[in-house]
Amino acid sequence: MDDQNKNLIIATGLSFIVILVWFVLFPPPEGPAPLAPSETAQSTAEGDSLTTPAAPVNSSVSTEATATIELLAEAVDTAPRVQISTDRLSGSISLLGGRIDDLSLNDYRTSRDEDAEVVKLLIPVGGEDAYYALHGWAASTGLDPAAVPGPNTEWSAPDSDVVSVGNPVTMTWDNGAGLLFSKEIAVDEDFMFTITQSVTNTSDSPASMAPYGILARHGEPTDLKNFFILHEGVVAMGDGEYSEINWDDMPDFEFAEREGARAQVKQITENGWIGFTDHYWMGALIPAQGSAFKSVAKYDERRDIYQAETVMPTQTVAPQATITAVSQFFAGAKEWETLRKYEEQGVYNFIDSIDWGWFSFLTKPIFWLLHHLHELIGNMGIAIIALTLLIKAMLFPLAYKSYVSMAKMKELQPQMEALKKDSGEDRQKMQQGMMALYKKEKVNPAAGCLPILLQIPIFFSLYKVIFVTIELRQAPFFGPFQDLSLPDPTSLLNFYGLAPWAGPEAGSIMALAFIGILPLLLGISMWLQQKLNPAPTDPTQQMIFAWMPWVFMFMLGSFASGLVVYWIANNTITFTQQYLIMRSQGYKPDLLGNIKGGFGRKAKSDAEK
Incomplete structure (x- = not known):
């Protein structure tokens, strides 16, 4: 067999086998309130919609949980809202819990059809694929959980407020026992929200609590691609370590008593973030970079809720003093330029939220050049x-x-044909002759x-x-x-x-x-x-x-x-x-x-x- 043709067949065959295996095995793809975060103690919502189970429950959503979801959906639907209006985002924030739960991406449509709908990223409870973010405080030991605002607390805000670039909204809530809470939500020109939470203590006793962020999705998304080359699910960064968790892996977590659900918990010492990624879109909770926090990926099987969570260290507010916690929330498209901008502004390794894969040393420069x-x-x-x-x-x-x-x-x-003729059936002689010929003519x-x-x-x-x-x-x-x-x-x-x-x-x-x-x-x-x-x-x-x-x-x-x-x-x-x-x-x-x-x-x- 001609060596040149043999080499070409081997190389082409390798390409063919790899692509064939890939193509055959991986063909192109044709709820309720979240659990409250746990610190030293767990906060609960008004009523009992956020009480956590003490032991694992059946994986199917219980009748009681379904009824709770329906009540919560009705409450969210009737609660007052603050509008979000920027060039790139539109939607609203519910004053029930101060949840960011209604968000559309104005620059993107579901298809290229002229009448295609704008891509909707965040959806309130009660809608299909409910998906939203909450920020609040978890009561520490010695503080009544009802003394801090929960996911069902109704905040107050000026009726005329609209959240836009340079125009944040400030929500307030008084617990009636000397603690005054405020939550300022601001948005930039792209997809980043900044949440500034403050607590003023007008009482004579100190109070300890931990600021947290929750990103909740009710059930697996219905539009999953389920294609092996693409990661969909939890995406996280912590202390320089990037990690991914698929949706179907979360129900297999071990049950964590402290979290009240199946959970994977990591203690981050300084830099990181956690969220959920889709094919092109992402929601991510970003604590203050340079600070420690607890990063949690959680699945509540009683309510079928997938949850990402950040819990910052406990703070104590002294009498007549104020404490403040600042965090960020990204909700938008995974645009390379936009993610790079946020990374330059201090969000650690945020560009890695794009699924570059194992060959990132090639995919990153290839995309940079193509871009x-x-x-x-x-x-x-x-x-x-x-x-x-x-x-x-x-x-x-x-x-x-x-x-x-x-x-x-x-x-x-x-000359090669002559060697073959002279060698006859002696294949060793033919090979030796060819190697000598290659060496003499300096051919590889x-x-x-x-x-x-x-x-x-x-x-x-x-x-x-x-x-x-x-x-x-x-x-x-x-x-x-x-x-x-x-x-x-x-x-x-x-x-x-x-x-x-x-x-x-x-x-x-x-x-x-x-x-x-x-x-x-x-x-x-x-x-x-x-x-x-x-x-x-x-x-x-x-x-x-x-x-x-x-x-x-x-x-x-x-x-x-x-x-x-x-x-x-x-x-x-x-x-x-x-x-x-x-x-x-x-x-x-x-x-x-x-x-x-x-x-x-x-x-x-x-x-x-």
Whole structure:
């Protein structure tokens, strides 16, 4: 077997196996009040809606818990609200608990349709996928839990207040026993809320309590992607250690008596945050950086609530004194520029809330480069092509050596054929003769594999970038390709995008039968790249080479169209590089002859050239 063809088959086969396993095993994806946080003691709500179970309960939501949820939903629905209004956010804050529970992202819609709804991130209790944040105080030992405001406490605020950039709202509550509580909620021009909580003690006795933040979700989100390349669930940073917890892992936590639920608890000494992440959106509780806090991921199986929690150290407010606690709450889109800004403002390693994956050393610089190319060019599809050019330019020295080696291998073909003839059935003699020939002519037969093998981690890293970053969401290219994060929408059934109706669903039999434009171009580009070399004489090799481009075409057809654009550009540039370098070394690929040979007409032999 020709060593060059053997190397190419091995490298291509490795790529094929990895992508095939990935594609088959991981195909693209077709409540109540929260538990009160525990410090030295646990705070309870007015009434008993926040009392915690003393022992594990059945995983199904109890009838009593359901009734409590319905009562709470009614109370939240009728409670007064303070409006949130910025260029990027709209919604409201309920004065029942001072909960931030109604938030829409004005810049994002659920689809590219003109009448598509704005993305709604936070939802009050009673709505599907209820999701909200609460901030308050947990009573310490010796202080009546009813002396601090709970999740169901109704705060007071001026009727005319609207939370906007530079215009915070201040809520107040008097416990009637000498403690005056205030909660100021401010919002910036993007997605960050700042919560400043104060307690003034007008009594003659000191009082101890711990400030906390709660982020609660009622049940698993209904719009989960459930795709292994994407993390959805708890995301946290603590003392330089990044951690992730999937939704379905939280019910398996050990029951923690002190927390009153299944919980995972970590003591953070200075810097960190915790929250819930979706595909493109995130809510995160951020205590004052540089301060210690308790980070909790919690699942209340009685009420089916998933909860992230931060509890700061206990503070004591002396008579006639005031204490203050400041924290932040992020609720918005995981935009790279925005997260980087908050990181520069002191939120420790906040950029890691984007799921960069195991190959973060590749995905981060690849995205950085793609982001800046997009800013410069203004079209994400062209930016991907430009990124491909830059990657190929960086790999060019290696590619040059590879293609020079391939050209030399072609020149040595007559001598190799003579060695095979002289060696007969003595394979050891043939191998020794070939190694001596390679050493004499300074040829590395394995050099042809390296550029192909290097493409595998780059391919996966770019796929990760295209799949997880919001900058690729609904990013247009041209014509029918208006969302590079989705598969090619064209098909023969919609006249390749000319008809006003959609093509078949990605991954379906119809989509495979009537493949789109980009997968077709991918198959053709791979096929042409093969034709730079004559078809191998071995029938097995011929079959592999004949089928490989079209197998890849169908496999990658259901991948994000941005990735297919990259692969087409990569094949085209590789073809051009290989053709020009081989010609510069005196070997003239007979492209037309090899194409004819592929259709059963004999191509010219190397000797004829």
